[in-house]
Every structure is written in C-alpha cells, then in structure tokens.
Amino acid sequence: MAAHTLTFPITDPAEILELRAGDEVTVQGEIIGIRDRTQIRIFDQGVEPPMNLEGAFLLHTAPGVRKLEDGSYEKVCIGTTTSARMVRFTEPLGRRYGVRAICGKGGFPDEAIAPMHELGMVYLAIVGGAAALETTQIEAIEEVAWEELMPECLWRFRVKDFGPLTVGIDAHGNSLYHDVQTRAQAKLEELFARL
Amino acid sequence: MPEAVATDLQHAVEDAAARLYVWALKDIPQDLRDALAEARLRETSIPGKRVLETIHKNVNVADRENNLVCQDTGIAVYHARVGELFPLHPARIYEGLRDGTARATVDHPLRSNAVHTISRENTGPNIGYRLPIVHWEFVPEWDGLDVKCVPKGSGSENMSFLKMCVPADGVAGIKRFVLESIVAAGGKPCPPGIVGVGIGGTADYAMYLAKEAIMRPVGTRNPDPLVASLEEELYGLLNETGIGPMGLGGDVTVLQCHIEHADTHMTLNPVAVNYQCWAARRASAHIGADGSVDYDREF
Numbered sequence: 154m155a156a157h158t159l160t161f162p163i164t165d166p167a168e169i170l171e172l173r174a175g176d177e178v179t180v181q182g183e184i185i186g187i188r189d190r191t192q193i194r195i196f197d198q199g200v201e202p203p204m205n206l207e208g209a210f211l212l213h214t215a216p217g218v219r220k221l222e223d224g225s226y227e228k229v230c231i232g233t234t235t236s237a238r239m240v241r242f243t244e245p246l247g248r249r250y251g252v253r254a255i256c257g258k259g260g261f262p263d264e265a266i267a268p269m270h271e272l273g274m275v276y277l278a279i280v281g282g283a284a285a286l287e288t289t290q291i292e293a294i295e296e297v298a299w300e301e302l303m304p305e306c307l308w309r310f311r312v313k314d315f316g317p318l319t320v321g322i323d324a325h326g327n328s329l330y331h332d333v334q335t336r337a338q339a340k341l342e343e344l345f346a347r348l
Numbered sequence: 349m350p351e352a353v354a355t356d357l358q359h360a361v362e363d364a365a366a367r368l369y370v371w372a373l374k375d376i377p378q379d380l381r382d383a384l385a386e387a388r389l390r391e392t393s394i395p396g397k398r399v400l401e402t403i404h405k406n407v408n409v410a411d412r413e414n415n416l417v418c419q420d421t422g423i424a425v426y427h428a429r430v431g432e433l434f435p436l437h438p439a440r441i442y443e444g445l446r447d448g449t450a451r452a453t454v455d456h457p458l459r460s461n462a463v464h465t466i467s468r469e470n471t472g473p474n475i476g477y478r479l480p481i482v483h484w485e486f487v488p489e490w491d492g493l494d495v496k497c498v499p500k501g502s503g504s505e506n507m508s509f510l511k512m513c514v515p516a517d518g519v520a521g522i523k524r525f526v527l528e529s530i531v532a533a534g535g536k537p538c539p540p541g542i543v544g545v546g547i548g549g550t551a552d553y554a555m556y557l558a559k560e561a562i563m564r565p566v567g568t569r570n571p572d573p574l575v576a577s578l579e580e581e582l583y584g585l586l587n588e589t590g591i592g593p594m595g596l597g598g599d600v601t602v603l604q605c606h607i608e609h610a611d612t613h614m615t616l617n618p619v620a621v622n623y624q625c626w627a628a629r630r631a632s633a634h635i636g637a638d639g640s641v642d643y644d645r646e647f
Binding site for chain 1 (some may be wrong): 394395398399403405406407409410413415416417418420421455456457458459487501502503505520523524527528531534535536537538588589590591592594595596597625626627636
C-alpha cells in the first residue's frame, strides 16, 4: 500500500489513476466543503454552484465557525460527516463538474464504484470524529457561498498536510467497503452456525 | 397561578449543564482513552492501525488546543439521578439543563444542530421542542442530584435498530440481530465504538435501554450475571466480523458491548441496538442540596 501526496485542484487526471484502494493520501492546496443541502440545491433545485469544481476535492462537512466583524469566518471545529447519505450525487459531480475526489467518513455504498471507475474519481476515507486534528490542517476559510444554508454552505478551504486519508474506492473498480462487507457476510454465516 | 422564580439551585444546575456539555465535547473520559489505547495495540490491519493512530493523535490535539474532539456537538442527552430529598423539582431541573445547554452553545460558540423535524428549520441553540433529552432516575432517601451529559452524535445515532424477536428466537435471535446490525452499519457509525443493546420491556423501552447502555463507562458489566455473560460473548463475536476501524477492515470493530435489560411479556423478545461512536463523550457532576457542584464524579 503506497503513500501519495496530491495537490488540489488537480490539473492532471492521471494522478487519480495512480491511487489504489488501501493507499494512504495526504492532500495540499484547496478543497471544497459540501453537504446534503448544498448538493440538493445544485442537483434537485438546479442552481449552478458559484465555485469552479473542475479537478476538485470535495469534503463532506458542515463546519463549526465563528463569524468575524468584517464578515469573514474563523474556524472553530471542522470535521467530516457520513458520506453514504450523499452517494447519489457522485455521478453528476464527476460528469457535469469534473470533480475528482470525494472525501468523507464511513464510505460509499457499491453504487459509487461504477461512476468512479468510468469518470476517474476516488473516494477518500477520513477518520470520522477526528475533527480537532482536521481543524489544525485547515489553514484558512477562503470563501463561503450560499451563507443562507449555514452551516451547509459551499466552503473553500486552504489545507496543509490534510490527512492521513485512505483510498476507500479507487478509479479502477475496487472498493475496500465492498471487500469488507463480502468477507463480513461470509463470516456472519459462520458465526450464526455457532450460536 | 403564581409565577415561578428560578432559584439559586436551578442556576447551579444550569451552570453545571453548561460546563458539562463543553467538557464532554473536549475531554473524553479516562476509561475511553484506555479502551482506545488497548485497541491500538490489538489492531493489525494497515488501514485500521492508521485510523487508530489518527484517533490517538486527535484526542491529544483536542487536549492541547482545548478544542472539541469531534465537530458534531450532537443532541444533548442527559441522565439525571434525582434524590427524593433534593430540594428542586424535576420540572426546574429540566429548565436548568435546557438553559445550560443553550448558554454553552451560544457562549462557546458550539455548532447548533437542533431543527424542527418536518420544516428542518433551526429551533435554537441546541434546544427545541423536547430538546434536550433527559433520562430520569429517582433515588429514595437521598438529597443529591447526579447529572451526566452525553452529547450524542448523529452518525452513530443513525445506526439504530429494533427487532421484535419472538420468544422462540431465544437468545440466539438476539445475538444474530446484533451481529447483523453492526455488519450492516459498517463504517458509518465511526467504529470502533460502544454497541448499546436493550433487551426486554416493550419496543420503546428496549430502545431507551439501549441508550442507557451506551452511557455507561466503557467495559462496565451488567450486574445480572446472565446478561453480563451475553455482553462478553457479543463483544467477542462482534470483533470477529472484520468490519474494523472506520469500516476499512480490521480486528477491532467494537470497543465494548453493553446491555441493559428489563423483564418483559411472555410473548415478547424485543432487541434494540443503539451505536455510540468511538468519541463516546461523557461528563458528570454531583450537585448537593446546598448547590455545591463536584465535577470529578464519573458515573
């Protein structure tokens, strides 16, 4: 299992193809915070996002922040939410907007495997609940769009040494979650026989 | 009706709630730190070790930076153990807990999660209709009040399960359902955590007991030896599933399995599962009849 450092937004999609399920990834550059209501607005209500998502790294988050007098935001505690609720947006995020990496916690179900394979995207697993550490890796909140959805706005963060992340689903059709579930289902049959 | 006036004792409860909520979010209890350390030693998978190392680092960063362990400030859940002779009525204890929760949320500030369940509009600083939630226990011939604050995150609360097994399913049916539930939950509830199981009673009470189970210090055992041995057995079986830390595969799927039980109807065999993520936040205080507050008491 290799270790990689990637800078987002990425300019060369081939970098995504180098990642394999189980690999470790550290991220530099700019990432975009997004969540349920943000994606419902884009895809169900048809509102174009006011940020460029080409080559982007999306983070499933709803940060805790403090608003300063000049209207900007200061981080308080920024962590990651459960991804599975938002799996249906994977395909249009990749096809329409060129998103390359989706980062969250808990994994995506199998329906994300095919679009990620086809479109050259990856799912990167963060450690859920490890928000104190994550907050130190976010250097600045650079832009906030759709403030009325607070805290489920569209956020642009500048990060340094963001991670460690684990490639949960790669762009080659492999998913750690699928493999773990397959083995666990077989194990359950064995355990049930012992009860 | 005469107007009720908040007393000094109600203010003491409010102060305690405000402090407990923030304390719980920042400083995880020692029993949990020990369980996570033991998990780190035991895990052999590479992604699993990476997750447990990161958790360890995160807990240390939260200590050092005086920050929240997890950004999800949860739903504020309290357990209040009220002495018969404690000189403040539970109606006022509730107001104190509610006002303390709101004050901590505004003052810190903490992320406010409370919304109306239909309109989804925010209802206030982590308070709302029937929020916070309080589990009550009443103790005869005692003049104290114990308050435990358990901020419950949604990632793990979403992984709650209920099955009305039939008596013919027996204890095997209970074990089977708990195992199936934890495998189905996979990485979503931020494993390795505490699996709370409620058995017996009625459907609603089994779920209530499952929540009681996750509020216990990690690794404490049910006083009934029959139930305690089921806790041990399920703990072992759950860790054989291979789900692993954050569902990425590994040896440590759960830190513990706690079970609370109630006697039930001869035709019932309810089993409820409530998951508590690895960030099993918990803080407690004892409040005396004179308004004194001792924050060191864990229960």
